[in-house]
Amino acid sequence: MSKAIALAASISMLLSMPAQAAEPSAAPDRPWLDPTLSPDVRAHAAVAAMTLDEKLRLIFGYSDQAYTDLAKVPDDIVPPDLKTYVVTRQVKGSAGFVPGVPRLGIPDQTQTDASLGVRNSFIPSTALPSSLATAASFDPEVPRAGGAMIGAEARATGHNTMLSGGVNLAREPRNGRNFEYTGEDPLLAGTMAGALIDGIQSNHIISTVKHYAVNDQETLRTSLDVTISAEAMRQSDLLAFEFAIEQGKPGSVMCSYNLINGRWGCENDYLLNKVLKHDWGYKGFVMSDWGAVHSTVDAVNDGLDQFTGFCCVTDKAWFGPPAMKAALQSGAIPEKRLNDMVERILWAMFAKGPVDLPVKVAPIDYAANAAVSEKAAEESLVLLKNEGDLLPLRGVESIAVIGGHADRGVLAGAGSSDVTPVGGAVMIDNHTYLPSPPLDALRRELPKTRISFDAGADPAAAAALAAQSDVAILFLYQHLSEGSDHALELTGNQDALVAAVAKANPRTIVVAETGGAIYMPWIDQVPAILEAFYPGIRGGPAIARILTGKVNPSGHLPISFPASADQLARPDIAGLGEPDGTPAEVLYDEGAALGYKWYDVKGFRPLFAFGQGLSYTSFALSSLTAQPDGKAIRVSFSIRNTGKSAGKGVAQVYVAPADWKKAGWEAPKRLGAFAKAELKPGHSKTIEVTVDPRLLATYEAAGNNWHIRKGEYDLRLGEASDELTQSVRVMLPDTTWSASVAGD
Numbered sequence: 001m002s003k004a005i006a007l008a009a010s011i012s013m014l015l016s017m018p019a020q021a022a023e024p025s026a027a028p029d030r031p032w033l034d035p036t037l038s039p040d041v042r043a044h045a046a047v048a049a050m051t052l053d054e055k056l057r058l059i060f061g062y063s064d065q066a067y068t069d070l071a072k073v074p075d076d077i078v079p080p081d082l083k084t085y086v087v088t089r090q091v092k093g094s095a096g097f098v099p100g101v102p103r104l105g106i107p108d109q110t111q112t113d114a115s116l117g118v119r120n121s122f123i124p125s126t127a128l129p130s131s132l133a134t135a136a137s138f139d140p141e142v143p144r145a146g147g148a149m150i151g152a153e154a155r156a157t158g159h160n161t162m163l164s165g166g167v168n169l170a171r172e173p174r175n176g177r178n179f180e181y182t183g184e185d186p187l188l189a190g191t192m193a194g195a196l197i198d199g200i201q202s203n204h205i206i207s208t209v210k211h212y213a214v215n216d217q218e219t220l221r222t223s224l225d226v227t228i229s230a231e232a233m234r235q236s237d238l239l240a241f242e243f244a245i246e247q248g249k250p251g252s253v254m255c256s257y258n259l260i261n262g263r264w265g266c267e268n269d270y271l272l273n274k275v276l277k278h279d280w281g282y283k284g285f286v287m288s289d290w291g292a293v294h295s296t297v298d299a300v301n302d303g304l305d306q307f308t309g310f311c312c313v314t315d316k317a318w319f320g321p322p323a324m325k326a327a328l329q330s331g332a333i334p335e336k337r338l339n340d341m342v343e344r345i346l347w348a349m350f351a352k353g354p355v356d357l358p359v360k361v362a363p364i365d366y367a368a369n370a371a372v373s374e375k376a377a378e379e380s381l382v383l384l385k386n387e388g389d390l391l392p393l394r395g396v397e398s399i400a401v402i403g404g405h406a407d408r409g410v411l412a413g414a415g416s417s418d419v420t421p422v423g424g425a426v427m428i429d430n431h432t433y434l435p436s437p438p439l440d441a442l443r444r445e446l447p448k449t450r451i452s453f454d455a456g457a458d459p460a461a462a463a464a465l466a467a468q469s470d471v472a473i474l475f476l477y478q479h480l481s482e483g484s485d486h487a488l489e490l491t492g493n494q495d496a497l498v499a500a501v502a503k504a505n506p507r508t509i510v511v512a513e514t515g516g517a518i519y520m521p522w523i524d525q526v527p528a529i530l531e532a533f534y535p536g537i538r539g540g541p542a543i544a545r546i547l548t549g550k551v552n553p554s555g556h557l558p559i560s561f562p563a564s565a566d567q568l569a570r571p572d573i574a575g576l577g578e579p580d581g582t583p584a585e586v587l588y589d590e591g592a593a594l595g596y597k598w599y600d601v602k603g604f605r606p607l608f609a610f611g612q613g614l615s616y617t618s619f620a621l622s623s624l625t626a627q628p629d630g631k632a633i634r635v636s637f638s639i640r641n642t643g644k645s646a647g648k649g650v651a652q653v654y655v656a657p658a659d660w661k662k663a664g665w666e667a668p669k670r671l672g673a674f675a676k677a678e679l680k681p682g683h684s685k686t687i688e689v690t691v692d693p694r695l696l697a698t699y700e701a702a703g704n705n706w707h708i709r710k711g712e713y714d715l716r717l718g719e720a721s722d723e724l725t726q727s728v729r730v731m732l733p734d735t736t737w738s739a740s741v742a743g744d
C-alpha cells in the first residue's frame with residue numbers, strides 16, 4: 001500500500017461514517033438541489049422546506065471537544081440523537097462541525113483550521129510557509145497555489161470548510177498571530193489573503209476570512225475593547241477585509257473575540273450589519289470565533305449567523321434550541337432574521353460547492369504538495385542584507401552551521417494553525433519544528449563542502465567553530481503563538497551568540513526563522529541576513545537553495561522592522577500581565593497610520609522598511625506614466641534585469657499627495673499597486689497596474705462616502721517603500737462616491 005493510500009485509509013477510519021452521506025438529487029419538489037438554479041434561489045427554497053428544528057441545527061456548531069464532552073450536555077440543548085449524530089460524523093480532531101439536514105440533502109459542515117494547512121493532530125498534512133511569509137512573495141499566485149493545495153488536502157481529509165484567510169493588519173508588531181496574517185498594508189494583506197481564499201475555494205469548499213475585526217493583539221483578546229474611529233478602520237483594517245472579500249469571495253467571515261468601540265466583534269451591528277452585509281453587500285454568513293459569543297438576541301440581531309465551536313457543559317448554549325426558541329417566541333428575534341441566518345449559511349454551501357460536490361476522503365500526493373510549499377518558500381524568503389555579495393555561497397570549503405536547531409528542522413508557529421506535518425513534528429522545548437533540517441539540505445546542495453554543526457548553547461564554543469570555518473551560518477528563531485504576544489527581543493542567548501560568532505568570523509550569515517519582526521542589535525556586525533519567517537514543510541531546502549544561489553531570492557518585507565522600542569506606537573501592550581478575561585482598553589489613536597505610514601508620519605527610520613528585499617541580480621525601473629481612469633489611476637512602467645543572473649523583481653507603486661494633510665490622508669504615502677516580474681539578464685517588461693480609487697480617497701463617516709480631494713498626487717515607483725526612484729504627477733478632480741454597494 002502506498003504511503004498516500006495508507007494515510008487516506010487511516011483518515012477514513014477517523015470518520016465513522018463518510019463525511020457527507022447525504023445524496024443530493026434534484027427533483028421538481030426539491031429545487032434547492034438543482035445546480036442550474038442560482039445559489040440565492042436554492043437557499044431560499046431550502047429554507048422554505050425546513051422545519052424549525054432543522055433550521056436550528058445549521059446555526060449551532062460544535063468544537064472538536066464535543067467528541068468527548070457532548071454526552072454531559074443536557075438533552076434539551078442537544079437531544080440524544082443529535083449527540084450521536086455529531087460524535088459519529090465529525091472528523092475527529094478537527095476544529096468544528098455543524099450538522100446538516102440529511103432529509104433535504106444538506107451536508108454537514110466539517111470545519112478545519114487554518115491558513116497554513118489542515119490542522120488536526122490525527123491527520124498529517126502539508127504545512128505552507130506562514131501567511132506572513134507568503135505575503136512577502138508580493139505575488140498573489142503564490143498564496144493562490146498554496147490555497148489550492150491546502151484546500152485539496154482539506155477536501156481529501158473530509159473537510160468542506162477551511163477556517164483560513166487571516167487578514168488582521170500587523171498594527172501591533174508584537175502580536176503573537178502576525179505570522180498567520182498577511183502584513184501591515186491593506187492592499188497587500190487583502191490581496192494575499194483573498195488569493196489564498198480563492199485557491200482554497202477552487203476545491204469546491206468554503207473558506208473563512210478572519211478575525212473580523214481589529215483583533216490585532218492576543219493579550220486579553222477575549223476582553224479587550226479597541227477604540228478606533230470609523231474613518232481609520234475603513235481606511236486600514238476594514239479595507240484589508242474589503243479587498244480580501246472582493247478578491248477571494250469567501251463563503252463565510254469569522255468575527256473576532258475582542259470588543260470594538262464597546263461592542264463585541266460577534267455582536268457588532270456596525271461591523272456585521274452595516275459594513276459587511278449592507279455596505280459591502282456580503283451574501284455569505286458570519287460564524288463566530290470559538291467562544292466569542294456573548295448573547296442570543298443581541299448577537300443575532302447585531303449580525304451573527306452561526307455560533308461555532310460549542311464544546312461542553314460549561315459553555316453557554318447561546319444559539320442552542322432552548323435559547324433560540326424562547327427568543328423567537330417572545331419576538332425578540334424575528335423569524336425573518338432566523339431565515340436570513342439559515343439562508344446565508346445555505347447560500348455559501350450552494351455557491352461554494354459543498355452541496356453539489358460532497359467531500360470525500362481520497363489519497364493525497366504529499367510529495368507534490370510539499371513541492372508547492374517549497375516553491376512558496378522560495379518565492380517568499382527575504383534577503384535583507386548582503387554586503388560584499390557574500391551570498392550566494394561560492395567556492396566555500398567549510399561552513400559552520402550554528403544554532404536554531406538547524407540540525408532538526410524549521411520552526412513553526414503555535415495555536416490553531418499548528419499543522420501536524422507529514423513526517424511528524426519535531427518537538428523541541430514544546431515548540432513545533434517541521435522535519436526539514438536546513439543542515440541536511442545544505443549538505444545535499446554542497447556535497448563537497450565540509451559542514452559542521454554547533455547547537456549554539458555555548459557562544460564561545462560556537463565562535464571557536466566559526467573561527468575555523470570559511471563561513472558561519474547562524475540560525476535564529478522567534479517563537480510566536482496564538483493566545484499571547486511576544487517581545488521583539490530574541491530569547492535566550494541568541495543576541496550574544498550572534499555577537500560572538502560574528503566577531504570570530506566576519507563572514508557570518510544570519511538566517512532568521514521568525515514569526516514577524518525582531519530587533520537586531522548586532523545588525524552592523526553581520527554582512528548577510530536572510531529572513532526565513534516560518535518557511536513551511538520544505539523550509540530546509542528552500543533556505544539552502546537560496547543560500548547557494550540555486551534560487552534567486554525575491555521576497556520583500558510585508559511589515560516594517562522597527563529599529564527599537566521607542567519607534568512603536570505603544571510602548572506597552574495593553575493589559576500585558578493581567579489575567580485572561582480582565583477588561584482592558586486600547587486606543588488606536590494612530591488611526592490608519594500604521595506600519596510604514598506610522599514611520600513616515602513620525603519621520604522614524606526603521607531597521608528595515610516595508611517592501612525591502614534584495615536579489616542576487618539588480619533591476620532598473622523606468623518609463624513611469626500615470627493616467628487617471630475614471631476614479632482610478634492607470635500606471636505603466638518598465639522593469640529591466642540589469643544584473644548577471646535571472647531573477648524576479650518586485651515593483652511597488654506608492655501614491656503620495658503633493659500635500660497629504662490637505663488631501664486628508666493619514667500619512668504621506670500609501671501602497672497603490674505592486675507587481676512581480678521574472679526576468680532573464682538584460683530582459684525587460686512593461687507592466688501595467690491600476691490604483692484602486694479607495695487608495696486615493698479618505699472615508700467620510702458622516703455621508704458614508706469615499707472622497708478624493710482635488711489636487712496633485714505623485715505616483716512613486718521603487719523596489720521598497722523607502723527607495724522610490726521614479727515619480728510622476730497627476731491632477732485628480734474632487735470626487736465623492738458611496739462606500740455602499742447599494743449606493744445609499
Ligand code: BGC
Pocket residue numbers: 095113114163210289290309416
Ligand atoms: C481561533 C480561530 C480558530 C478557532 C478554531 C480560535 O481560537 O482564534 O482562528 O479558527 O479557534 O480552532
